[in-house]
Amino acid sequence: MESILVLTHAEESGTELSKGSLEAVTAGKELAARLGASFTIGIVAAHAPAGVLASAGARVLAVQGEAFAQARYASDAAACEALCRAANASIVLAPSSSRMARVAAGVAHRLGGVIDTHITSLGGSEGVEATRWFYRQRMEGVISRDARPWFLLLDAGTHAAFSGPAGEVHVEQVAVELPTQRTIVSGFREPPQDAQTIRPDARLLFVAGAGWTKKQPDGEIHAARAGELILGFLRVTGASLGSSKSLVDQGSENQPVLPFLTHMNQVGQTGSTPRHPKGLSTCCHGEEPHVVGWRFIGERRAISLDPNCGWTRGKADVVYIADAFEVMARVTELLAARKG
Numbered sequence: 580m581e582s583i584l585v586l587t588h589a590e591e592s593g594t595e596l597s598k599g600s601l602e603a604v605t606a607g608k609e610l611a612a613r614l615g616a617s618f619t620i621g622i623v624a625a626h627a628p629a630g631v632l633a634s635a636g637a638r639v640l641a642v643q644g645e646a647f648a649q650a651r652y653a654s655d656a657a658a659c660e661a662l663c664r665a666a667n668a669s670i671v672l673a674p675s676s677s678r679m680a681r682v683a684a685g686v687a688h689r690l691g692g693v694i695d696t697h698i699t700s701l702g703g704s705e706g707v708e709a710t711r712w713f714y715r716q717r718m719e720g721v722i723s724r725d726a727r728p729w730f731l732l733l734d735a736g737t738h739a740a741f742s743g744p745a746g747e748v749h750v751e752q753v754a755v756e757l758p759t760q761r762t763i764v765s766g767f768r769e770p771p772q773d774a775q776t777i778r779p780d781a782r783l784l785f786v787a788g789a790g791w792t793k794k795q796p797d798g799e800i801h802a803a804r805a806g807e808l809i810l811g812f813l814r815v816t817g818a819s820l821g822s823s824k825s826l827v828d829q830g831s832e833n834q835p836v837l838p839f840l841t842h843m844n845q846v847g848q849t850g851s852t853p854r855h856p857k858g859l860s861t862c863c864h865g866e867e868p869h870v871v872g873w874r875f876i877g878e879r880r881a882i883s884l885d886p887n888c889g890w891t892r893g894k895a896d897v898v899y900i901a902d903a904f905e906v907m908a909r910v911t912e913l914l915a916a917r918k919g
């Protein structure tokens with residue numbers, strides 16, 4: 580019989596399990612029910628926020644203490660290894676958070692196991708068939724393995740986050756002997772709020788294309804105004820900012836066109852493939868290599884001046900043939916008024 584362990588961790592404030600962790604709990608619960616397997620949840624945190632797991636129907640283990648408040652390879656790897664051994668896990672599910680992605684392969688190696696990453700679904704009738712995408716989300720692969728323990732890192736947004744009435748949970752403490760700590764986490768240095776434009780958990784992806792920096796009907800370029808409009812919209816919506824390759828390629832250290840954009844924002848064949856329920860593309864033509872990045876965007880809308888742009892050829896649900904400078908100014912104004 581398989582023994583399923585879901586590895587989870589607290590989010591930064593330490594008071595709740597991370598959203599990715601709760602998504603992994605859903606995946607683990609479904610898999611355990613389907614396989615008739617034992618189901619354990621392991622928590623790594625300063626103080627395990629286990630209350631939310633009251634109705635998960637799982638045995639709950641925790642490695643707790645100040646050393647586990649923050650991500651650090653040595654302490655996290657030791658904690659995850661101890662949880663896997665305590666649960667005698669044959670299948671280990673974990674969120675693809677930076678915290679888990681950093682240690683999972685090392686922990687799998689310590690236990691003589693194997694690992695697959697970027698898993699998007701778990702299927703199969705008797706065994707486990709894990710699905711992931713290859714070649715920039717164009718080909719889907721299905722993986723099954725006999726080797727155990729088998730670690731599977733689940734991509735964010737592929738399962739609903741587990742929720743249920745909070746209650747008393749019996750948490751079994753797992754002791755960990757920490758190796759000598761050579762890394763001390765002394766704090767965070769974060770960019771200002773406005774500069775944090777990549778927000779994987781946002782409901783909306785807002786994509787800016789090269790049109791924002793092209794000559795406009797008055798014959799002039801309005802890059803500064805474009806920057807104000809884009810940041811203004813992000814401020815009122817909390818949307819995540821994506822960009823076409825053409826737009827980010829225009830910037831350089833000496834000549835920043837829209838200084839808050841970097842190649843990290845690029846969406847597409849040579850960029851990222853984010854997951855968001857909705858997407859709005861502005862001043863972008865909707866070329867195929869770019870639209871590859873929209874593979875997992877639920878509802879797609881676009882604003883372009885060009886009635887023959889790629890979006891109008893079946894790639895968007897709604898296309899506004901309109902001036903994005905005018906539309907975004909008005910939309911932001913209306914949203915700001917609604918927010919009060």
Ligand SMILES: Cc1cc2nc3c(=O)[nH]c(=O)nc-3n(C[C@H](O)[C@H](O)[C@H](O)COP(=O)(O)OP(=O)(O)OC[C@H]3O[C@@H](n4cnc5c(N)ncnc54)[C@H](O)[C@@H]3O)c2cc1C
Pocket residue numbers: 787788789790791793795822823824825826845846847848849850861862863864865866867868869882883884885888901902903904
């Ligand atoms: C191998 C390969 C890989 C590639 N990988 C990627 C990738 O990963 N990501 C990526 O993005 N691209 C990629 N590209 C490039 C991609 O094909 C496109 O060239 C690029 O994305 C186009 O960018 P754009 O739509 O922003 O700009 P443009 O093609 O210049 O389009 C600008 C659009 O803005 C509109 N516009 C202008 N002013 C306004 C206004 N005021 N209001 C509304 N609309 C306006 C115009 O009508 C036009 O449609 C790749 C290309 C190749 C060959």
